[in-house]
Amino acid sequence: MSSPRLVVRLDIDTIACMHPGVDGLLSLARENDVKFSFFVNMGRAISYSAIIRKLVSKSNKDNQVVKLSSVDKLGFGGVLKTLLFNSKVGLSHPQMLHKIVREGHDLGLHGGKNHGTWQHNARSWGKTKLKEEVEWGFNAMTQIGLPAPNLFCSPGFTTHPDLEVVLAELGFLALADDHLEGAKLISPSLRVKDFKRINTTMLGQPGAVGYVENSMASVLFPDDVAIKVKKSFMQGDAVLYDHPCLVGRHGLDRLSAIIKVWLGLGGQVVPLRNLIEK
Numbered sequence: 001m002s003s004p005r006l007v008v009r010l011d012i013d014t015i016a017c018m019h020p021g022v023d024g025l026l027s028l029a030r031e032n033d034v035k036f037s038f039f040v041n042m043g044r045a046i047s048y049s050a051i052i053r054k055l056v057s058k059s060n061k062d063n064q065v066v067k068l069s070s071v072d073k074l075g076f077g078g079v080l081k082t083l084l085f086n087s088k089v090g091l092s093h094p095q096m097l098h099k100i101v102r103e104g105h106d107l108g109l110h111g112g113k114n115h116g117t118w119q120h121n122a123r124s125w126g127k128t129k130l131k132e133e134v135e136w137g138f139n140a141m142t143q144i145g146l147p148a149p150n151l152f153c154s155p156g157f158t159t160h161p162d163l164e165v166v167l168a169e170l171g172f173l174a175l176a177d178d179h180l181e182g183a184k185l186i187s188p189s190l191r192v193k194d195f196k197r198i199n200t201t202m203l204g205q206p207g208a209v210g211y212v213e214n215s216m217a218s219v220l221f222p223d224d225v226a227i228k229v230k231k232s233f234m235q236g237d238a239v240l241y242d243h244p245c246l247v248g249r250h251g252l253d254r255l256s257a258i259i260k261v262w263l264g265l266g267g268q269v270v271p272l273r274n275l276i277e278k
């Protein structure tokens with residue numbers, strides 16, 4: 001068996017994920033001579049109407065696994081900035097995005113005009129509305145001079161049934177919306193020829209929470225995390241999921257330790273594009 005490859009998938013959802021989150025991760029990647037896979041939300045982070053609906057609703061199904069609060073993840077300033085300004089995350093930080101690309105990391109697209117709206121409503125959209133949203137994100141990237149994205153993941157893992165078709169029409173190669181433990185890492189799309197589905201395997205379940213976030217919220221000791229990482233390594237290639245607002249700041253040491261365990265076992269840390277190019 002060739003040495004297992006670890007993809008570190010980092011979704012940039014909010015302004016706090018962009019800054020100071022990304023800088024710390026770019027340094028960590030340089031120190032370890034590895035590349036990550038970032039996915040950027042070019043639009044706004046939150047939908048005020050979805051927040052109100054959630055506050056009013058008694059349902060608490062998002063809290064299925066131990067996770068950190070928004071203040072723990074984004075910092076108080078980050079929460080305040082997001083709530084007050086809710087600026088367009090990617091569009092307001094073109095230089096940071098160019099830096100990610102220049103340093104050789106993947107930069108995929110994460111949703112359309114609004115992360116919260118996609119997460120809560122996308123399944124009920126028609127195909128035209130879905131395409132308009134993806135095109136908006138795609139154009140937001142290319143109009144600031146970034147390469148056309150070819151990797152996509154949906155906010156909140158909310159997958160529209162026509163998404164693969166729409167993505168393929170726009171030249172995307174893969175969708176990273178699956179998160180099934182023990183399933184294959186890459187599978188061909190059942191609907192679209194030459195299109196791939198990526199399974200994110202290292203995350204907190206159920207509820208798809210960041211891997212480091214879940215280990216911090218569960219108060220796991222670094223040795224316990226190392227045992228979990230070794231177990232994943234023994235199973236082969238893996239995709240680890242988290243957010244720069246956490247792993248680029250308070251979780252940086254923990255992510256660094258995970259990468260060192262993986263490399264120490266003889267594995268590689270590679271961008272997602274390496275897994276789909278073959």
Ligand SMILES: [Zn+2]
Nearest residue numbers: 011013155156
């Ligand atoms: Zn997200």
